[in-house]
Amino acid sequence: MATQKMLKFVTVGKEMPEKRDAASRAQDFHEIYREYADRKAAEQASRCSQCGVPYCQSHCPLHNNIPDWLKMTAEGRLQEAYEISQATNTFPEICGRICPQDRLCEGNCVIEQSGHGTVTIGAVEKYITDTAWEEGWVKPIRPHVERPESVGIIGAGPGGLAAADMLRRQGVQVTVYDRYDRAGGLLTYGIPGFKLEKDVVERRNAQLADGGVNFVLNCNVGEDISFDAIRGRHDAVLIATGVYKARDIEAPGVGAKGIVKALDYLTVSNRKGFGDDVPEFESGELNAAGKRVVVIGGGDTAMDCVRTAIRQGALSVKCLYRRDRANMPGSQREVANAEEEGVEFVWLSAPKGFTGGTEVEGVIVQKMRLGPADATGRQTPEVIEGADYVEPADLVIQALGFEPEDLPTLWGVPELKVTRWGTIKADFRTHATSLPGVYAAGDIVRGASLVVWAIRDGREAAEAILSYLAQTGAVAAE
Ligand SMILES: Cc1cc2nc3c(=O)[nH]c(=O)nc-3n(C[C@H](O)[C@H](O)[C@H](O)COP(=O)(O)OP(=O)(O)OC[C@H]3O[C@@H](n4cnc5c(N)ncnc54)[C@H](O)[C@@H]3O)c2cc1C
Ligand code: SF4
Numbered sequence: 001m002a003t004q005k006m007l008k009f010v011t012v013g014k015e016m017p018e019k020r021d022a023a024s025r026a027q028d029f030h031e032i033y034r035e036y037a038d039r040k041a042a043e044q045a046s047r048c049s050q051c052g053v054p055y056c057q058s059h060c061p062l063h064n065n066i067p068d069w070l071k072m073t074a075e076g077r078l079q080e081a082y083e084i085s086q087a088t089n090t091f092p093e094i095c096g097r098i099c100p101q102d103r104l105c106e107g108n109c110v111i112e113q114s115g116h117g118t119v120t121i122g123a124v125e126k127y128i129t130d131t132a133w134e135e136g137w138v139k140p141i142r143p144h145v146e147r148p149e150s151v152g153i154i155g156a157g158p159g160g161l162a163a164a165d166m167l168r169r170q171g172v173q174v175t176v177y178d179r180y181d182r183a184g185g186l187l188t189y190g191i192p193g194f195k196l197e198k199d200v201v202e203r204r205n206a207q208l209a210d211g212g213v214n215f216v217l218n219c220n221v222g223e224d225i226s227f228d229a230i231r232g233r234h235d236a237v238l239i240a241t242g243v244y245k246a247r248d249i250e251a252p253g254v255g256a257k258g259i260v261k262a263l264d265y266l267t268v269s270n271r272k273g274f275g276d277d278v279p280e281f282e283s284g285e286l287n288a289a290g291k292r293v294v295v296i297g298g299g300d301t302a303m304d305c306v307r308t309a310i311r312q313g314a315l316s317v318k319c320l321y322r323r324d325r326a327n328m329p330g331s332q333r334e335v336a337n338a339e340e341e342g343v344e345f346v347w348l349s350a351p352k353g354f355t356g357g358t359e360v361e362g363v364i365v366q367k368m369r370l371g372p373a374d375a376t377g378r379q380t381p382e383v384i385e386g387a388d389y390v391e392p393a394d395l396v397i398q399a400l401g402f403e404p405e406d407l408p409t410l411w412g413v414p415e416l417k418v419t420r421w422g423t424i425k426a427d428f429r430t431h432a433t434s435l436p437g438v439y440a441a442g443d444i445v446r447g448a449s450l451v452v453w454a455i456r457d458g459r460e461a462a463e464a465i466l467s468y469l470a471q472t473g474a475v476a477a478e
Contacts, residue, residue: 041127045073055108061452082132090162096126100331141211143171149469152234157185158451159442160240162458174213179220189267227411236465239440247400253354262399288314295319297399298328305397306343317343322350322381362390402448431461
């Protein structure tokens with residue numbers, strides 16, 4: 001029989017350490033974390049083989065000079081790494097957090113391609129800029145000269161804000177109009193805080209305001225002020241309003257209580273995170289706690305909904321998608337994260353209707369199979385007859401994507417040309433629209449896309465606006 005040892009902890013010749021306050025414990029934790037993060041970033045950065053064919057760079061929409069900032073990080077030259085990184089990206093710490101890197105830079109890393117696991121480019125990018133903020137390397141916006149020209153930007157999302165930053169650094173007078181009460185667009189009210197901490201976005205908003213960008217919030221253009229009035233006030237205008245018209249399910253029972261839109265659900269959750277008073281959350285209407293939740297859709301918005309529902313304490317969370325895992329539009333990394341957190345994916349399933357009366361009780365699910373490919377080469381889902389079943393649900397979240405609002409009608413400007421999808425027609429390079437002095441950037445041109453593309457568009461549009469202002473020499477009367 002093994003001898004049992006009595007272990008007794010005693011302090012010999014030593015005084016018991018003083019009970020330490022929370023602030024000093026937090027400081028210690030911070031230092032330990034920093035040391036770990038420093039080591040981890042350098043370790044990852046040094047895995048870059050400096051391959052000479054930087055597919056990572058060519059697959060980053062901003063063409064970030066990734067190999068160079070990885071090299072600097074590996075050598076501990078972090079301030080230089082930051083300078084290189086911020087030269088091409090207005091919000092590197094945001095992209096580092098929420099770009100779908102598996103589809104962009106990291107998915108094309110040569111080391112990943114050779115089966116050894118990608119360099120974690122996004123995490124290093126985030127680390128570099130977070131360090132820059134901590135160390136005070138992020139410079140305030142202080143233009144060398146103040147210029148008389150003014151630009152009005154409609155929409156304070158990443159597209160509008162990237163343009164505001166570039167224009168303000170050149171001394172242009174910039175006013176950003178937004179219908180929300182906070183700037184940031186979907187960075188603030190769409191993307192959940194567990195993916196993108198809101199203080200990271202607020203820090204950038206504050207930097208722009210401190211640099212002289214004038215924000216006019218709670219201002220819905222087309223309602224509180226006309227588009228024409230904005231054109232009259234400014235020498236040039238950038239439209240960066242994003243896409244917000246949710247695609248609806250057309251099925252019997254869809255109007256029942258408990259069937260909600262993804263962005264309404266996520267906005268309420270984000271508002272709650274800000275500490276706002278949110279009656280729809282308190283009443284349970286847009287709160288998943290204790291409920292059987294079914295999310296319909298297979299894109300990134302659906303992934304954000306399922307993961308938010310889990311965090312709110314849902315009883316169960318299921319995600320219905322009409323194609324299979326390999327053919328879903330959302331990031332595979334996000335699916336893996338969601339599965340780890342307890343979300344169940346029900347592939348090849350689509351809603352046929354809803355049970356219950358005024359309140360939803362379940363989703364009638366029809367099973368699908370993938371048929372022949374359509375003109376785009378994508379297999380079309382087909383219904384398997386007789387395989388329907390009812391999935392019980394207390395909260396159903398529709399996450400089927402977004403379309404643009406009809407801006408020419410809403411704003412009374414039929415001359416503003418749009419595509420057949422309703423997105424604004426803008427020059428591919430200059431982002432100029434059909435109206436002189438009016439530019440457009442981000443989702444309102446591309447359709448629902450990514451933050452990194454909105455940043456690129458905003459930066460390019462700002463360059464084009466600067467050329468336009470130089471050519472016309474126009475100054476609007478304020
Ligand atoms: C739930 C969700 C999660 C996402 N997650 C990711 C992600 O993880 N990674 C990623 O890269 N992308 C993600 N995206 C996509 C990304 O958020 C968008 O592509 C990006 O925000 C587009 O930027 P934008 O500046 O064009 O528009 P937006 O960010 O939509 O900003 C547009 C702004 O214009 C304002 N506006 C609109 N109309 C008016 C008007 N008439 N008057 C005044 N203001 C107006 C809006 O209030 C808003 O603030 C996500 C999208 C959603 C919906
Ligand atoms: S901006 Fe996005 S795609 Fe480009 S390097 Fe950073 S994380 Fe990768």
